[in-house]
Amino acid sequence: MDGNHQAPKPRLREQFRAVIRVNRYSIRTEKSYWYWIRYFIRFHRMTHPRDMGPQEVNGFLTWLAVERHVASATQAQALNALVFLYSKVLGTPLGDIGQIVRSKKPRRLPVVFSHDEAMRVINPLDSPYRLLASLMYGSGLRVTEACRLRIKDVDFGQQVITVRDGKGAKDRTTLLPATLASDLRAHIERIRQAWKQNEPSMRKPVSLPFALSRKYPNAGSTLAWQWLFPSHSFSVDDLGNTVRHHIHVSSVQKAIKQSIENADIGKPASSHTFRHTFATELLKRGNDIRTVQDLLGHSDLRTTQIYTHVLGQGFPGVRSPLG
Incomplete structure (x- = not known):
């Protein structure tokens, strides 16, 4: 084998999977995080996350609140997924993403049985x-x-x-x-x-x-x-x-x-x-x-x-x- 050739870097999906499992996150969290990472990439017309940063994350999260009307917890989960991606997988922490429009979380009391x-x-x-x-x-x-x-x-x-x-x-x-x-x-x-x-x-x-x-x-x-x-x-x-x-x-x-x-x-x-x-x-x-x-x-x-x-x-x- 030619010594100048390096093995191809694993795809983002494989990189993400390896890191999240080493960190012992649940399979449920793994699935939801990957859902939001894919959503983020598609929102920005298939741009690789390494070519994006805080500005694109801000735009995506604001769009979720303003256009998709997602719940506060949903927006927070999307943010957590992207913070994990940049800090743990790509090794480039997001830092300050600026002011984003926050989803308003309606205060609802839980339903209980007698x-x-x-x-x-x-x-x-x-x-x-x-x-x-x-x-x-x-x-x-x-x-x-x-x-x-x-x-x-x-x-x-x-x-x-x-x-x-x-x-x-x-x-x-x-x-x-x-x-x-x-x-x-x-x-x-x-x-x-x-x-x-x-x-x-x-x-x-x-x-x-x-x-x-x-x-x-x-x-x-x-x-x-x-x-x-x-x-x-x-x-x-x-x-x-x-x-x-x-x-x-x-x-x-x-x-x-x-x-x-x-x-x-x-x-x-x-x-x-x-x-x-x-x-x-x-x-x-x-x-x-x-x-x-x-x-x-x-x-x-x-x-x-x-x-x-x-x-x-x-x-x-x-x-x-x-x-």
Whole structure:
């Protein structure tokens, strides 16, 4: 080979994928970041990001707010994606992008169930959706967090559940409801028996976090790493291996949505409503707001404080003139 020839630089997509996975961002974040990077490139007529900078980023974000009327959180996510691209992938931090038109975020209180309503949604669900919904309500889990639980994340001795790589790539622990312990033990025992007997569903390893399969090639076949709620089908991972993934988030959302409709509750609720209800129920029962913040995994206390308004506790000591 001619020594003057250098291997071609990887395409931007491959560069981005390698960097975001080394930094252990979730697959969900990876997909959303790449969506915004592609959108940014297309907006500027397929110009490569290295040939653009703060001015083009400002123009794109302002256009999202003024012309597309995106929500504040959506605009912030687009900005985060581009900051990541320039600082981590291209190695040229954006610096000051100037004044941009900010999307106005309407202040909306979260929808919550009463305890009775939550149980009316949960009880009719079939397995494994009943147990998944119960964990969302009883432990304050996001639907993605519940779906991604592994056997090793359930600690019956300490009565806690460990959430790995939650939102913001953070780990946290939360409550394991005592009333679910028996059902969870039985559920795990069924998985253990299937694993021990090497049933067909267990003959392929489970998918593992990025790079772990290289470091511990046999981890995906151990009992501890098995998904608590596995998918019924196999898939192919990024290394070309056939693996077993967790239950698909959309199937859980669909089952819960149908149960909400059947319960005729009359609220614009979803699977995430269980998490909102977990927070409000804990505050209603006198738990400290900072404890609730930790259990939910909120980095900012102000995010947790919105639940005090749901309870009507946002105005301490103030009484209506009607009494």
